Amino acid sequence: MMDSDEIPSSQGTVEAPPPGSSSENATAILTPSNDEARWAFKEVVDWLQEQTIDPIEIACKEHTRKCMWISSKLQPDPGARRVARKLLESFSSSSSSISSAQGSSSPHRQDDETPYEIWTGHYFLSIDESPRMPRKGWTVGSLRDISNLNDIVLTIHTKHKMYQVRQRQATFQIHHTGLVCLRSGSERATTRINGSQVSARDVCVLKENAVELTFGALCYRLEYARGSRAEGYTARLQHYLSDTLDSQVSQSTLALTPTPSEQGSITIGQWTLTTGTIGVGGSGRVSVGMNRAGKLVALKRIHVGKDREYAQQRRTRLESLAALCARYDEERILRLVEVITDEVRATNNHADWWFVLDPAAESTLVSLHVEKRLGEGNERTLNTRTVLIEILEATQFLHKHGWIHGDIKPPNVGIRNWSSQTRSIVLLDLDDAQKSPPPGQTLPARPGTDGTIGWLAPERELDGYNETDVQYGLGIVDAEENLSQPFIIQRLQPPGSISSPDSSVASARKYDPPTNFPPPLSRLQFEALHNAPFTSDRALKRRNVDDYSDAPEDLNANAEEVDEGKEEAITASCYTESQCSSPPKPILTPPYRLHMLRAKF
Structure with a gap:
């Protein structure tokens, strides 16, 4: 097996394709790499140059040329003499007749001192030149008859023992990842990638910059072309996948699988x-x-x-x-x-x-927000609702089976699919998930040891906690996505008041400990998310959230007012059981009150 770095480059040939040639914007280039493959390529060129008046054959040759780049002049080839002699011996011992097309390219005996010159070049795959049947891909094989043509014709000798290439040898296609993939034409066909046999049942994605392909006795180097790294190629690729192959793939997904690097992988x-x-x-x-x-x-x-x-x-x-x-x-x-x-x-x-x-998530909820893919107005409301339902169903599954995620936040909500047909999420970062405590019990607080500041439920650091702490993170996720901006929480309690074995916890977290919050929220009702109406973006700008149920909607409220409200200090006094029998009602900034209201529904 050859390493990809040892395979000679197809883009450093004797004569490179000039600017403006048909293969300039190709996705991948397939270049003959052994003597037999180069001679077979020469025979195909000889066939293309034969004159004919048959309109079907003319159309057949025109289609074959679409996937070929041919040098402008003959090139000397040191291995051509060996192949010619081998073919001559085979033709001399064969009793079968040779067709006129094949006969024109049959080797003839020459003086051993005479150099052989042959047509050189390569085949290429281009999303600008669709195959005959785009959904199937570019078919590869030998030429048996012009009525059953391949997109890439490797040889005109259908049954020649030296080539061992079948009429339907293999098929190339653009995979939904944007890379080239290969499938063998049948289980009897010898098709290998870097020496490993390819099955007709499996699709093999070519994930290296260059690979060695074997079709029968013919060897080729397939290499991703410069055109696949050109500016604007990803957009063209996305259009090809969606319009031609009906594969709805976002550019975020394609960004996960860029064209393989020329420096190796x-x-x-x-x-x-x-x-x-x-x-x-x-x-x-x-x-x-x-x-x-x-x-x-x-x-x-x-x-x-x-x-x-x-x-x-x-x-x-x-x-x-x-x-x-x-x-x-x-x-x-x-x-x-x-x-x-x-x-x-x-x-x-x-x-x-x-x-x-x-899975490998194409993006996260943060990316959706930054790229404005959640939409605006009613579209944003519906998309936020979809996301929250997905998160709730995922967390409900964990809670039902005795697990706590413990770190719900937008960066940990991955996007599995985000298209017009399907929208779904996946919860990420479960490294610190915990088993739920028995009913009626809580896990001990561990100040400063886990969770993410800003989304961490206060009971995680102050009191015992259980699976209900997810409500806090969900509420902030909801508020962030509906307010269309990051959520700011101020914490004013002095560091020394927290019951932590480490007084440096607060400074290490760059915030004061979260002791200034109300008691844990009541349990979220899953059904409520399906039935409760979401407020519109205009309604979310209300200044007076205390009178949320009957206050008139201030349609003139602007973003500056919301930001100003978010910066207000939380002035409620912290409490302990020894200070008072019941906690005072917290005085909170409007966005934080909105979070509480929406989390409770």
């Missing part, structure tokens, strides 16, 4: 990294990987030191959740596929682990 197990780091958190770095079948996953790389207990706990936790989701076919929870390590025997004090997670 990194492979982890069966997964080839398609992008650099797309996310960095306290628990590791995240990249996107793809296997030969075109499956996209997220790979989270974590460094494991001497203490492996925490990493092993995370692994066990994710394996348990993956088994649970698989059992109930739940797709809204991120699943662990496998764990890959560079230190199998665990004799090292340091090692890297890769958590392979499915």
